[in-house]
Amino acid sequence: MENKTYSVIGKRKPRKDGIAKVTGDARYADDLKLPGMLFGKILRSPHPHARIVNIDASRAKRLAGVKAVITGKDTAGLPYGDVDTSRYLPPHMAGEVPDFPNVKHPLALDKVRYIGDEVAAVAATDEATALEALELIEVEYELLPHNFDPLKAMEEGAPQIHDYAEKNICSKIFWDFGEVEKGFSKADLIREDRFTTSAVTHTPLEPRGCVAVFDQTGKLTIWSSTQSPYMRRQQLSKALDMPESSVRVVTPFVGGGVGGKVCSCEPDFQAALLSRITKKPVKITYTREEEFTATCKRHPMIIDLKTGVKKDGTLTAVQCDILADGGAYVFTGPVVLYLAGAFLATAYRLPNVRYSGYRVFTNKMSSGAQRGHGAVQPRFAVESQLDMIAEELGIDPVEIRLKNALHPGDTTANRFQVKTCGLKECIELSAEHTHWKEKNESPVPNHGIGISVGAFISGMAIPPHTSSGAQVKFHEDGAVTLLTGVTEIGQGSDTILAQIVADELGVAFEDVRVVSSDTEITPVHAGSYSSRGTYWGGKAAKAAAFDAKKQLFEVAAGLLEANPADLEARDRMIFVKGSPEKAIPIRGVVLASLMEGDGNPIMGRGFYKAAADYVNFETGEGNVTGAYSFEAQVAEVEVDTETGKARLHKMTVGHDTGTAINPMSIEGQMEGSVSMGMGQALFEESIMKNGVILNTSFVDYGLHTSMDMAKVESILVETENPDDPFEPKEAGEGTQVATPSAISNAIYNAVGVRIKELPITPEKILKALEEKGK
Amino acid sequence: MDNHIIELKVNGEGYEVSVDSYRTLLEVLREDLGLTGSKEGCGMGACGACAVLLDNVVVLACLTLALSVEGKEITTVEGLAKGEELSPLQQSFIDHGAVQCGFCTPGMLISSTALLMKNFHPDEHQIQMALSGNLCRCTGYVKIVEAVKAASEH
Numbered sequence: 001m002e003n004k005t006y007s008v009i010g011k012r013k014p015r016k017d018g019i020a021k022v023t024g025d026a027r028y029a030d031d032l033k034l035p036g037m038l039f040g041k042i043l044r045s046p047h048p049h050a051r052i053v054n055i056d057a058s059r060a061k062r063l064a065g066v067k068a069v070i071t072g073k074d075t076a077g078l079p080y081g082d083v084d085t086s087r088y089l090p091p092h093m094a095g096e097v098p099d100f101p102n103v104k105h106p107l108a109l110d111k112v113r114y115i116g117d118e119v120a121a122v123a124a125t126d127e128a129t130a131l132e133a134l135e136l137i138e139v140e141y142e143l144l145p146h147n148f149d150p151l152k153a154m155e156e157g158a159p160q161i162h163d164y165a166e167k168n169i170c171s172k173i174f175w176d177f178g179e180v181e182k183g184f185s186k187a188d189l190i191r192e193d194r195f196t197t198s199a200v201t202h203t204p205l206e207p208r209g210c211v212a213v214f215d216q217t218g219k220l221t222i223w224s225s226t227q228s229p230y231m232r233r234q235q236l237s238k239a240l241d242m243p244e245s246s247v248r249v250v251t252p253f254v255g256g257g258v259g260g261k262v263c264s265c266e267p268d269f270q271a272a273l274l275s276r277i278t279k280k281p282v283k284i285t286y287t288r289e290e291e292f293t294a295t296c297k298r299h300p301m302i303i304d305l306k307t308g309v310k311k312d313g314t315l316t317a318v319q320c321d322i323l324a325d326g327g328a329y330v331f332t333g334p335v336v337l338y339l340a341g342a343f344l345a346t347a348y349r350l351p352n353v354r355y356s357g358y359r360v361f362t363n364k365m366s367s368g369a370q371r372g373h374g375a376v377q378p379r380f381a382v383e384s385q386l387d388m389i390a391e392e393l394g395i396d397p398v399e400i401r402l403k404n405a406l407h408p409g410d411t412t413a414n415r416f417q418v419k420t421c422g423l424k425e426c427i428e429l430s431a432e433h434t435h436w437k438e439k440n441e442s443p444v445p446n447h448g449i450g451i452s453v454g455a456f457i458s459g460m461a462i463p464p465h466t467s468s469g470a471q472v473k474f475h476e477d478g479a480v481t482l483l484t485g486v487t488e489i490g491q492g493s494d495t496i497l498a499q500i501v502a503d504e505l506g507v508a509f510e511d512v513r514v515v516s517s518d519t520e521i522t523p524v525h526a527g528s529y530s531s532r533g534t535y536w537g538g539k540a541a542k543a544a545a546f547d548a549k550k551q552l553f554e555v556a557a558g559l560l561e562a563n564p565a566d567l568e569a570r571d572r573m574i575f576v577k578g579s580p581e582k583a584i585p586i587r588g589v590v591l592a593s594l595m596e597g598d599g600n601p602i603m604g605r606g607f608y609k610a611a612a613d614y615v616n617f618e619t620g621e622g623n624v625t626g627a628y629s630f631e632a633q634v635a636e637v638e639v640d641t642e643t644g645k646a647r648l649h650k651m652t653v654g655h656d657t658g659t660a661i662n663p664m665s666i667e668g669q670m671e672g673s674v675s676m677g678m679g680q681a682l683f684e685e686s687i688m689k690n691g692v693i694l695n696t697s698f699v700d701y702g703l704h705t706s707m708d709m710a711k712v713e714s715i716l717v718e719t720e721n722p723d724d725p726f727e728p729k730e731a732g733e734g735t736q737v738a739t740p741s742a743i744s745n746a747i748y749n750a751v752g753v754r755i756k757e758l759p760i761t762p763e764k765i766l767k768a769l770e771e772k773g774k
Numbered sequence: 775m776d777n778h779i780i781e782l783k784v785n786g787e788g789y790e791v792s793v794d795s796y797r798t799l800l801e802v803l804r805e806d807l808g809l810t811g812s813k814e815g816c817g818m819g820a821c822g823a824c825a826v827l828l829d830n831v832v833v834l835a836c837l838t839l840a841l842s843v844e845g846k847e848i849t850t851v852e853g854l855a856k857g858e859e860l861s862p863l864q865q866s867f868i869d870h871g872a873v874q875c876g877f878c879t880p881g882m883l884i885s886s887t888a889l890l891m892k893n894f895h896p897d898e899h900q901i902q903m904a905l906s907g908n909l910c911r912c913t914g915y916v917k918i919v920e921a922v923k924a925a926s927e928h
Contacts, residue, residue, distance in 0.1 A: 018868035021876030024811020024851035031810035255877030490875025675914025
């Protein structure tokens with residue numbers, strides 16, 4: 001689907017970094033090498049909960065090649081956090097946003113809280129020496145009682161994991177919108193079910209890594225595989241007790257993140273501390289095992305869902321109680337709890353919603369952000385239960401979704417203002433493309449079809465970052481450089497932002513280069529999380545390009561003897577509208593501006609301030625993003641009743657993309673989302689026993705291969721906002737929100753067993769089949 | 775320490791390197807020869823990001839000792855293009871959106887290059903089989919398989 005009013009937007013442009021990535025030229029953090037560089041390693045706790053009595057590093061320090069061994073005593077002793085909102089508000093706004101305690105330290109100060117917690121770090125001339133040194137550090141622990149069970153965390157006498165957190169509650173939420181009891185009283189059917197979801201590990205192919213170096217003036221530069229350089233800068237400045245401007249965070253090529261490289265479970269802190277002490281560059285790259293054991297997971301949740309519905313399928317009320325297993329630290333916990341509640345009802349018209357959410361601490365690796373942050377888990381519950389309701393009422397699953405779907409112009413119970421909404425089209429098109437009706441009328445044994453819908457935000461307004469900036473500068477030859485804070489982690493942000501800039505300026509896509517994600521150079525941007533890159537970064541880039549164009553037009557107007565308002569830019573030229581013979585190349589205008597007149601370089605600046613309310617954790621009310629994406633997907637599965645193995649053959653996805661900047665890139669995001677969602681639905685779980693994660697390799701974890709992957713048909717639904725024609729919605733996360741439930745519903749359709757616990761493994765299917773057969 | 779001077783032939787160029795007997799081909803490529811295109815995604819032969827060609831056969835450089843490959847033709851992702859001219863597979867990966875974060879891309883290209891050397895017109899299943907040792911989190915493999923198919927029809 002190509003938009004005719006655009007020249008570069010809407011085109012399947014190849015990636016800006018394509019050549020670098022297919023030739024091996026793209027350099028990631030672990031590919032970087034600096035003179036004198038040392039290699040760092042982290043000593044981790046073997047105990048789930050223990051007090052550190054003493055650390056003796058003297059033997060390690062004496063080992064030849066070891067340049068530094070550090071412990072908590074060598075840190076500034078200042079904690080940092082991932083939801084560190086209040087510190088970054090201007091003084092007059094103090095108190096407008098709640099504060100969450102910062103509890104994470106680069107190295108444990110007094111106690112360790114999970115198996116894998118950072119205890120000490122070593123820098124040595126080579127990796128093998130660093131590893132050897134770890135063995136020589138003697139740590140005396142006093143073991144403390146531990147708890148791995150979120151259901152027991154709030155019980156009387158449960159081990160206290162953080163002193164400040166009463167009953168181990170990290171955060172809690174209680175919202176009550178509309179008239180829930182009245183809603184239930186009007187219902188003809190009420191269902192109550194419990195659903196659970198698993199700890200999923202992100203497994204970007206690139207393990208987290210960084211190179212940190214302090215210069216002689218005490219300034220830190222760090223090349224980090226982070227998704228969010230500005231947030232990391234704040235965290236580093238806090239943990240190292242340095243001004244933010246003395247910390248420069250740069251992202252080299254980043255090998256994927258899918259949410260995990262937002263959280264502060266990266267080696268940046270330890271590498272920076274080691275570099276400060278040794279005065280040498282220090283590299284730390286996680287091993288794959290560390291990726292599985294010492295980085296955040298998707299929050300496992302226990303979801304109790306009660307839904308009331310009328311005979312005709314109209315939803316009347318929902319009550320949902322969620323217990324999220326937060327693991328040892330805060331990370332993005334309060335945000336995930338907010339999003340789980342906020343997206344409970346977003347997709348359907350539902351005025352009466354009650355939500356209680358608790359995120360508790362346990363002695364496990366922390367949970368954090370992951371693609372579809374907080375929305376995937378409750379969506380699995382809501383969409384599974386909706387199919388159960390539809391069956392009881394004898395209504396088609398597609399029909400019950402169409403009946404309740406949000407419409408453009410709706411305001412949800414929690415005050416989300418849905419300006420554009422292509423959900424109805426997404427449902428209808430995905431059903432039509434899969435021949436939903438026909439397949440339901442003539443079922444094939446052990447083959448099933450299931451539908452699910454979802455919704456997501458295009459960047460959430462949560463301090464500290466509620467705006468995005470961009471700069472566009474012209475080179476003498478008419479080429480353009482965009483400076484953006486949007487972090488390219490593989491999702492294609494550099495490419496689509498270049499398309500937006502080229503389109504606005506009337507230059508070729510090839511004329512635009514992108515410098516992204518360097519806190520010293522690029523304007524502030526939250527980072528690549530919460531799906532804000534295209535919408536926030538795109539609007540900022542467009543504004544900056546518009547500003548540059550305005551400057552061009554002012555110079556060109558003099559040269560063409562025309563009014564700036566009568567000019568237009570296209571094909572690398574500036575034309576007088578309606579007089580195609582009156583034109584001048586953009587390059588000529590740039591040179592004229594530099595060489596004549598006042599010598600003004602053409603440099604545009606622009607920004608986007610979230611047209612939204614700041615997240616209110618307490619009330620849950622407010623419109624937190626400028627645009628909501630919607631999606632529907634239909635899964636077609638086959639279940640082998642002998643082995644219990646379910647196979648997804650095809651997923652057909654309708655996604656409301658708003659203005660689609662690059663359909664090829666969007667398809668790639670949708671396919672990747674389906675792939676990851678399928679993993680979460682069928683295969684993936686970090687299995688833990690006695691606090692130890694057992695499956696710490698790709699093979700044991702079961703990351704699926706090309707052999708397991710389904711066909712994906714992507715349907716782009718381009719909604720249009722008459723008040724804002726340029727509305728490029730998120731495309732990288734929303735699709736995954738609906739994938740596990742679509743697959744689960746299809747499995748039920750195939751063999752008649754309803755699995756309420758993710759992942760839906762062959763064992764669970766076989767067990768359910770056996771019970772069904774009794 | 776058991777140290778040897780060996781000659782490696784990588785991407786058509788000869789290199790004399792001094793290696794300890796325990797060092798892997800991946801370490802030597804990345805650290806000694808500066809060929810960082812081959813990636814370490816797991817270090818235990820599960821992800822395929824380190825795949826290289828050894829006499830036109832795919833091997834995992836993280837599981838291969840550098841000493842064992844002396845005298846053999848090693849091809850890494852850096853050796854797939856002829857000067858500035860990309861191989862049809864490389865071009866196809868770009869044209870079909872088969873690249874996202876790019877970390878698996880070198881291994882994917884090596885495995886598909888090996889496939890197309892022995893099977894000029896693989897079907898989709900054969901491509902999936904050939905790539906089954908290369909993990910990817912970003913793409914869901916869809917556009918990678920499409921890119922290989924398109925290159926084979928080139």
